[in-house]
Amino acid sequence: MATPDDVTLKALEDTTLSIRDLLSLWGFRVRDHASVPQVELDLKNVGLITVPHFATGPLDDHVEVILATRESDRPVDSERPDQEAADGLDDAEESVGVFPQTAMRVHDLPCAHRVTSIPPDAPLPLAMGMMAEHGYSQLPVLDLAGTLHGVVTWASIAHMHATGREPCLTNAITSDCEIVNASAHLLPVLPLIRTHEFVLVLSADHRVSGIVTSADLAGQFGTVARPFFTLGEIERRLRRCLGRVYSETDFQKVHKRKKSADEMMFGEYIRLLDDEERWGKLGWPGVDRDHFIGLLTRVKDVRNTVMHFNAPSLRPEQLDLLDRFVGMLRLYDPDYGATTT
Numbered sequence: 001m002a003t004p005d006d007v008t009l010k011a012l013e014d015t016t017l018s019i020r021d022l023l024s025l026w027g028f029r030v031r032d033h034a035s036v037p038q039v040e041l042d043l044k045n046v047g048l049i050t051v052p053h054f055a056t057g058p059l060d061d062h063v064e065v066i067l068a069t070r071e072s073d074r075p076v077d078s079e080r081p082d083q084e085a086a087d088g089l090d091d092a093e094e095s096v097g098v099f100p101q102t103a104m105r106v107h108d109l110p111c112a113h114r115v116t117s118i119p120p121d122a123p124l125p126l127a128m129g130m131m132a133e134h135g136y137s138q139l140p141v142l143d144l145a146g147t148l149h150g151v152v153t154w155a156s157i158a159h160m161h162a163t164g165r166e167p168c169l170t171n172a173i174t175s176d177c178e179i180v181n182a183s184a185h186l187l188p189v190l191p192l193i194r195t196h197e198f199v200l201v202l203s204a205d206h207r208v209s210g211i212v213t214s215a216d217l218a219g220q221f222g223t224v225a226r227p228f229f230t231l232g233e234i235e236r237r238l239r240r241c242l243g244r245v246y247s248e249t250d251f252q253k254v255h256k257r258k259k260s261a262d263e264m265m266f267g268e269y270i271r272l273l274d275d276e277e278r279w280g281k282l283g284w285p286g287v288d289r290d291h292f293i294g295l296l297t298r299v300k301d302v303r304n305t306v307m308h309f310n311a312p313s314l315r316p317e318q319l320d321l322l323d324r325f326v327g328m329l330r331l332y333d334p335d336y337g338a339t340t341t
Helices: 006-010 019-024 035-045 068-072 087-092 124-134 154-162 186-196 214-245 248-254 266-273 276-281 289-308 316-332
Strands: 015-018 048-051 062-067 138-142 148-153 179-181 198-202 208-213
Touching: 006 035, 015 019, 019 035, 019 062, 035 048, 062 068, 124 138, 124 148, 124 154, 138 208, 148 154, 186 198, 186 208, 186 214, 208 214, 214 266, 214 289, 214 316, 248 266, 266 276, 266 289, 289 316
Parallel strands: 179 198
Antiparallel strands: 015 062, 048 062, 138 148, 198 208
């Protein structure tokens, strides 16, 4: 993506705009591991920041672009210790298990951007062959201009034969299909997909751009849900490990308003463990502190991608990191899920 020139960026000073509009200056549509650092760096290079930070909150929320020096001039609560300077970032994090702040839309699904179709003058055997080849239960019928004539399904073919009509594509086409806009929120569309087993997706130019089926949702759920469940297990295990050995005093040295591991966020776990004396209390002699904190920091970054950014799927190496880290924690929390009497 092209970076706006310095003149354009400096002109943003003291302006207020939506996060979506800010990202669009770079040509970005979503916040992820690539877009957020790029925007942040380019703003920093001209001495600007956003308040609040553009990485959190819905895309339609507004942020103010100000000089970074103005932020540093703001009064700081004198009662807060220096080590709590980053608490604002930690407090912005949500508990694991809460879905991202940006709701998924239909166009976030890969299948919303691809569609296999057949022209209305094609022979019926061709349509049936294409459906059998790809394992489709339905096939949109589109002419060269992109006009939708309906869909052909195995059910509509069976109905054609049952009613004694001539076996041809025209007689197998049904208009019994649901059409949704690509920009529609995904959650309200789910009942339609459950009832009809599929919906056609209409792009901004009013053309059919894709098709979402029940099978697509089942596959996508595994992709989206896996990081949530893994991160949830990581946090639960980590809190159990920390809660066993640290006192309220230890936690308050990291954040004066927090009294237990259950109240802490990932950034605070890192600050809690990044102290030689406190690390020794864990009793993990076979684990290198710097290595563990390095892994935990990377997990924190993945967690923020999942929770704060509109990123429906993670890269394989990010998923592998989560799997390896939770496997490590299982060694130190072997009684996870056990009940006591």
